[in-house]
Amino acid sequence: MKIGCVKEIKKHEYRVGLTPASVQAYVQAGHEVYFEKGAGVGSGFMDDAYQEAGAIVVDQASTVWETVDMMTKVKEPLASEYKYFREGLILYTYLHLAANEELTDELTKKKVTGFAYETLMDAGELPLLKPMSEVAGRLALQEGAKSLEVHSGGRGVLLSGVPGVQKGKVVIIGGGVVGTHAAKVAVGLGADVIILDKSIRRLAQLDDIFGNSIQTLYSTDHEIEEQCKQADLVIGAVLIPGAAAPKLIKKSYLANMQPGSVIVDVAVDQGGCAESTKATYHDDPTYVVDGVVHYCVGNMPGAVPRTSTIALTNATLAYGLKIASASMEELIHDPVMVSAINTYKGHITFEGVATAFDKPYKDIKDLI
Numbered sequence: 001m002k003i004g005c006v007k008e009i010k011k012h013e014y015r016v017g018l019t020p021a022s023v024q025a026y027v028q029a030g031h032e033v034y035f036e037k038g039a040g041v042g043s044g045f046m047d048d049a050y051q052e053a054g055a056i057v058v059d060q061a062s063t064v065w066e067t068v069d070m071m072t073k074v075k076e077p078l079a080s081e082y083k084y085f086r087e088g089l090i091l092y093t094y095l096h097l098a099a100n101e102e103l104t105d106e107l108t109k110k111k112v113t114g115f116a117y118e119t120l121m122d123a124g125e126l127p128l129l130k131p132m133s134e135v136a137g138r139l140a141l142q143e144g145a146k147s148l149e150v151h152s153g154g155r156g157v158l159l160s161g162v163p164g165v166q167k168g169k170v171v172i173i174g175g176g177v178v179g180t181h182a183a184k185v186a187v188g189l190g191a192d193v194i195i196l197d198k199s200i201r202r203l204a205q206l207d208d209i210f211g212n213s214i215q216t217l218y219s220t221d222h223e224i225e226e227q228c229k230q231a232d233l234v235i236g237a238v239l240i241p242g243a244a245a246p247k248l249i250k251k252s253y254l255a256n257m258q259p260g261s262v263i264v265d266v267a268v269d270q271g272g273c274a275e276s277t278k279a280t281y282h283d284d285p286t287y288v289v290d291g292v293v294h295y296c297v298g299n300m301p302g303a304v305p306r307t308s309t310i311a312l313t314n315a316t317l318a319y320g321l322k323i324a325s326a327s328m329e330e331l332i333h334d335p336v337m338v339s340a341i342n343t344y345k346g347h348i349t350f351e352g353v354a355t356a357f358d359k360p361y362k363d364i365k366d367l368i
């Protein structure tokens, strides 16, 4: 199969879908890899390393798009890339369709087979979301702490406190991968940390992991509102896989939050878990609503592309090789691979996406 990889064109996105090591693995498995010149530079991987690994390095993204059977990326294609969509093209990337009706329509209209990293479920985990959630969770603390500084519009609180002065209070809504990694850094900094989750099982696991260094709370509207009132930093880290994020932080809560407190809504890629969330970019990541600073960057790991590209491609390679080497009929009989297929033959084949837009859902097994 012809596999492609192009430079990411989302603002300030420096990750890349393939490293030289992953190119080598595809080539060894008998595939041809077409790689856009310079696409790896932002992550510290030069063209000659891709060439040595066996890639065919070409000047234009359009050549890659037009040549390949399967495109491996990091972020969702942008509008200027829709012209390359065609029937049967396999797209293997983050898609976050439940937050993007336009892209969903383009993929179905052009009959693209859309494999979404973020919905691939294996042994009860989301292995292609996990590495970037680990990065984003840790970054959420870093960015939140920065946003709390007074010149960023924050209330001027140092999360660790100093002797004789109260520590900052970090409230994490959603105790999955992002929440856990945010908590690790917050605890390390010495902040007061509260994690809310609606899964009692998960709360018990967090209690086992962190012991007395955090407080776990069951997530209800009432508890979220109360905790937001006292927080210096709120981190939105909830997920219902493949579906639009629930709006847990109501706009009405903001007026009762401390002026200059900060919300880092990591769940922005699924539409965000605050009603006041709108997506931002690394070059201008924050805005203020009712005195509360909002940080809502949809590609946070893009800020640390070297770490992120390696972590992401470590996870995507094995499943990518499977997609490239198996027939669609074989993939459709593999429940792990089916969990990633969001669009196929002009239909939405992931229920959470269909529900988000009140559009018809088709069980992929009916499309064989």
Ligand SMILES: NC(=O)C1=CN([C@@H]2O[C@H](COP(=O)(O)OP(=O)(O)OC[C@H]3O[C@@H](n4cnc5c(N)ncnc54)[C@H](O)[C@@H]3O)[C@@H](O)[C@H]2O)C=CC1
Pocket: 118, 129, 130, 132, 133, 134, 136, 173, 174, 175, 176, 177, 178, 179, 196, 197, 198, 199, 202, 219, 237, 238, 239, 240, 245, 246, 248, 265, 266, 267, 268, 269, 270, 297, 298, 299, 300, 301
């Ligand atoms: N902005 C960015 O750059 C990035 C965003 N993300 C996003 O971060 C979000 C979280 O991802 P993960 O931690 O990997 O997901 P996860 O599935 O590991 O954790 C989500 C947690 O949210 C909990 N949850 C669901 N509904 C809840 C509610 N009503 N109240 C409290 N908790 C609730 C679940 O029980 C689960 O523990 C996702 O939307 C993901 O796409 C991930 C990486 C990068």
Ligand SMILES: CC(=O)C(=O)O
Pocket: 075, 094, 118, 129, 132, 133, 269, 298, 299, 300, 301, 302
């Ligand atoms: C998860 C995701 O969308 C990202 O890493 O950018």
